[in-house]
Each structure stands twice: as structure tokens, then as C-alpha cells.
Amino acid sequence: MWQDARPIYLQIRDLIVSGIIDGSYRTGDALPSVRALAAERNVNPLTVSKAYQELQSAGLIAARRGLGLFVEPGARDKLLETERQAFLAEDWPRIRRHIDRLGLTSSELFAREDA
Numbered sequence: 001m002w003q004d005a006r007p008i009y010l011q012i013r014d015l016i017v018s019g020i021i022d023g024s025y026r027t028g029d030a031l032p033s034v035r036a037l038a039a040e041r042n043v044n045p046l047t048v049s050k051a052y053q054e055l056q057s058a059g060l061i062a063a064r065r066g067l068g069l070f071v072e073p074g075a076r077d078k079l080l081e082t083e084r085q086a087f088l089a090e091d092w093p094r095i096r097r098h099i100d101r102l103g104l105t106s107s108e109l110f111a112r113e114d115a
Contacts, residue, residue: 008043012051020060020075021083027076031061031069 002008019025031037034052038045052069055061060075099109 009047009050009054012037012041012043012048013054016051016055016061017079017083020071021079023076025071027071027073029071030067031071033068 002011016025016031025031031052032040034045034048038048041048052061056063056069058078060072060078061069062072063069
């Protein structure tokens with residue numbers, strides 16, 4: 001389930017980020033508690049806490065004393081922008097080189113039904 005190449009706390013962060021982008025977690029929604037998410041994913045609660053700290057530092061989630069952690073207004077838009085920029089800077093050049101190496105054309109890529 002977990003990738004060895006990346007720290008687990010970053011993978012958990014990515015799960016939450018995906019949930020915010022996909023709409024599973026909307027503005028004002030409560031996130032699972034540290035203990036609940038740790039039990040669900042079979043990881044140490046400190047690992048989940050570290051992931052949540054990253055999200056809090058980025059201003060994407062905020063703690064409400066005695067209630068838990070909640071998605072902040074604008075989190076989805078902020079994430080879309082940063083994730084798009086990261087894709088274009090990190091993933092796309094590698095994907096583009098692979099496409100060029102295989103000699104694929106844009107019509108071949110977009111002709112696929114599952115694309």
C-alpha cells in the first residue's frame with residue numbers, strides 16, 4: 001500500500017490533498033481524527049500528526065479547539081494551483097520525454113477512449 005520511495009507522512013498528506021481536490025473534504029468539513037486515520041491506515045499516530053502539521057502550516061486546514069481539524073476556505077483553489085504547478089514542473093517534462101521517445105502524436109493520445 002505504501003510506496004517505499006516517499007515518507008509515509010507525505011503519502012498521507014497526499015491522501016488528504018486528493019480528498020480536498022476531489023471534493024471528499026469540502027470547506028468546513030472535519031477531517032478524521034489523528035487516531036482514527038492512524039488506525040484506518042495502520043500507521044503510527046505521530047505519522048498522521050506530521051501530515052496534518054504540514055497541511056496546517058500551508059494554511060489548508062485549521063484546528064478548532066476541542067473539535068478537531070477542519071478544511072479552511074480556499075484550500076481547494078490553493079491546492080489546485082500548487083498541484084498544477086508541481087505537475088507542470090515535475091511530472092510533465094518526464095511524461096513529455098516519454099511521449100516523444102515513443103513517437104506518439106497528440107491525435108493518438110486523445111483518440112484513446114480511456115484518456
